[in-house]
Amino acid sequence: xxxxxxxxxxxxxxxxxxxxxxxxxxxxFVIQDCENCSIYIFDHSATITIDDCxxxxxxxxxxxxxxxxxxxxxxxxxxxxxxxxxxxxxxxEVFLCCATQPIIESSTGMKFGCFQxxxxxxxxxxxxxxxxxxxxxxxxxxxxTPVSGENNWGLLPETAVVQDYVPLPxxxxxxxxxxxxxxxxxxxxxxxxxxxxxxxxxxxxxxxAGDYTTANARKLIDEMTGKGFQLVQTKEVLMKAEDAHxxxxxxxxxxxxxxxxxxxxxxxxxxxxxxxxxxxxIKEVFSGTKVFVSESKASAxxxxxxFYNFADMQMGM
Numbered sequence: 001x002x003x004x005x006x007x008x009x010x011x012x013x014x015x016x017x018x019x020x021x022x023x024x025x026x027x028x029f030v031i032q033d034c035e036n037c038s039i040y041i042f043d044h045s046a047t048i049t050i051d052d053c054x055x056x057x058x059x060x061x062x063x064x065x066x067x068x069x070x071x072x073x074x075x076x077x078x079x080x081x082x083x084x085x086x087x088x089x090x091x092x093e094v095f096l097c098c099a100t101q102p103i104i105e106s107s108t109g110m111k112f113g114c115f116q117x118x119x120x121x122x123x124x125x126x127x128x129x130x131x132x133x134x135x136x137x138x139x140x141x142x143x144x145t146p147v148s149g150e151n152n153w154g155l156l157p158e159t160a161v162v163q164d165y166v167p168l169p170x171x172x173x174x175x176x177x178x179x180x181x182x183x184x185x186x187x188x189x190x191x192x193x194x195x196x197x198x199x200x201x202x203x204x205x206x207x208x209a210g211d212y213t214t215a216n217a218r219k220l221i222d223e224m225t226g227k228g229f230q231l232v233q234t235k236e237v238l239m240k241a242e243d244a245h246x247x248x249x250x251x252x253x254x255x256x257x258x259x260x261x262x263x264x265x266x267x268x269x270x271x272x273x274x275x276x277x278x279x280x281x282i283k284e285v286f287s288g289t290k291v292f293v294s295e296s297k298a299s300a301x302x303x304x305x306x307f308y309n310f311a312d313m314q315m316g317m
Contacts, residue, residue, distance in 0.1 A: 002027065006023075007027050007028060007029045007030065008029070008030045008031075008032075009030075009031045009032075009034060009039055010030070010034070011032075011033045012033075012037050013034070013035045013036060014036045015034075015037050015038075016037070016038040016040075016170055016174070017037065017038075017039055017040075017171075018039060018040030018041065018169060018171070018174045019040070019041050019042060019043055020042055020043070020174070020176065021042050021119075021125070021177065022043060023043055024041060024043035024044065024045045024061075025044075026044055026045060026046055026064065026128065027045060027046060028045065028047050029041060029047075029048045030048070031049070031050045031053060032050070032051040032052055032053070033052050034053045035055060035056070036054070036055050037053075037056045038057045038058075038166075038167070038169060039059070040058075040169050041060050041061050042059070042061055042174070042177050043121075043125060044062040044063070044125040044126075044128045044129040045060075045061070045064070046063070046064050046065055047065040047067070047068075048063055048081075049067075049068045049070070050067070050070070050072055051070045051072070052070070052072065054072070054075070055073075055075065056072075056075045057076050057077075057165070057166045057167065058076070058078070058166070059078045059117070059166055060077070060078070060079045060080065060081070061080065061122065061125050062080045062081070062122075062125045062126045062129035062131050063079070063081035063082065063129060064082060064129040064130055064131070065081075065082055066081065066082065066085060067079055067083070067084055067085070068085045068086075069085070069086040069089050069092060070086070070087045070089070071087075071089065072086075072090075073090040073091055074091050075089075075091075075093075076093045077092060077094045077166065078094075078095045078115060078117055078162065078166050079094055079095070079115070080096075080098075080126070080129075080131060080188070081096075081097070081099070081131075082098070082099045082129075082130070082131060083098070084100075084102040084103065085103045085104075086103075086104045086107045086110065087107065088105075088106045088107065089108075089110070090107070090108055090109055091108075091109040091110075092107070092109075092110050092111070093111045093112075093165055094110070094111070094113070095112075095113045095114065095115050095156075095162055095165070095166075096113070096114070096136075096138040097114075097131075097138060097188045098136065098137055099131055099135045099136070099137070099315075100137065100315065101140050101141070102140070102141050102142065103142045103144055104141060104142070104143050104144065105143075105145050106144075107153075108152045109152070110152060110154075111153065112138055112139060112153065112154075112156060113138070113155065114138050114188070114191055114193060115138065115186070115188045116162055116181060116190055117179070117181060117186060117187065117188075118181070118186055118187055119177050119178055119180070120178055121177075122187045123187055132236040133188050133189065133214070133236075134189070134217065134234040134236040134265050135235060135236055136188055136191065136234065138191075139155060139193030139195065140193070140194060141153050155194070158195065161181075162181040184222075189217075189218070189221050189231055189234055191231050191232060191233050191234060192231065192233075192270070193233065197230075198230060198270060198271060199270055199272045199274070200301075201270065201272055201274050201275065201297050202268050202269065202270045202300055202301055202304050203268070203270075203275040203277075203294045203300050203303075203304075204266060204268055204292070204300060204303040204304045205266070205267045205269070205278055205291060205292065205293045205294075206247075206264050206265070206291065206292040207264065207265045207289070207291055208259070208261065209261035209262030209263055209264065210289075213262075216286060216289060216291075217234070217265045217267060219285065219286075220267065220278075220281065220286070221267065223285060224269050224274075224277060224278060227277055227281075229269045229270065229278075230270045230271055231267065231269060233268050233308070234265065234266065234267050235266045235311045236264070236265045237263055237264065237266075237310075237311045237314050237315065238259075238262070238263050238314070239259050239263075239264055240259065243310050244256050244259060246306060246310055247306045248292055249306075251292070255290070266307050268304050268308075275293075275294050275296060275297050278294070
């Protein structure tokens with residue numbers, strides 16, 4: 001028998017509270033009427049609603065469905081979810097991983113950055129919540145109630161440090177979680193999203209489904225960012241033969257046979273020399289692996305557009 005009290009934080013003031021990995025296990029959770037609190041849900045959940053919270057720091061592990069903030073103000077959050085919504089909120093600063101387009105409504109002073117966090121159980125929690133670490137539209141915000149001449153949301157500074165916003169938990173119980181906020185350890189690859197690109201040269205790399213797809217994609221990200229290139233966006237999506245023709249064009253027949261194995265993972269890198277850098281890294285590091293990589297600077301931007309236009313339609317953006 002489930003007791004709702006185990007899945008609710010209500011009416012708390014000046015407290016540090018949380019749930020350890022394994023304690024929420026996919027249930028719904030409610031957070032309401034909390035003030036000056038630090039709240040940590042180190043587990044996956046079904047949905048979470050946060051109502052009437054003021055000046056709280058909140059960490060929410062992977063949420064299979066939606067997270068909904070209503071009537072909250074001056075909160076700093078780290079959130080991973082399928083759907084993100086706010087209504088009647090003021091001044092929320094959110095490090096976000098969201099599979100679909102985040103939506104704000106009647107909200108002002110909203111600031112967003114890319115989710116970055118690690119603890120050993122987090123990767124499995126993403127799987128249990130049915131979320132891909134590569135599907136993150138954190139910066140593609142839809143403002144349901146725009147006010148002409150005003151901007152209700154913006155992006156956090158690129159230099160923003162997660163721990164300055166949501167510090168590590170201070171309570172003995174929650175200290176047991178082995179957290180790292182080091183960007184290079186983050187479960188979610190850190191992307192530039194909608195920020196200004198530093199170069200007019202991008203490159204598309206696509207890995208096909210197999211035992212090491214995630215590991216290979218992460219390895220390429222590490223290699224390329226280590227060389228000073230920037231990761232703009234990532235996507236994990238299923239492709240059919242007709243999609244391959246649209247995206248890979250002349251080379252489609254080479255890749256169609258491997259599409260049946262499952263979803264592809266696509267990465268967009270940006271920077272002068274990105275195409276050459278990506279090609280040489282793939283030759284050196286992934287010689288036995290089938291990877292699509294843009295052939296030239298001239299075709300690369302078209303590759304990126306073709307792939308992400310297709311992916312956005314797939315994701316129903």
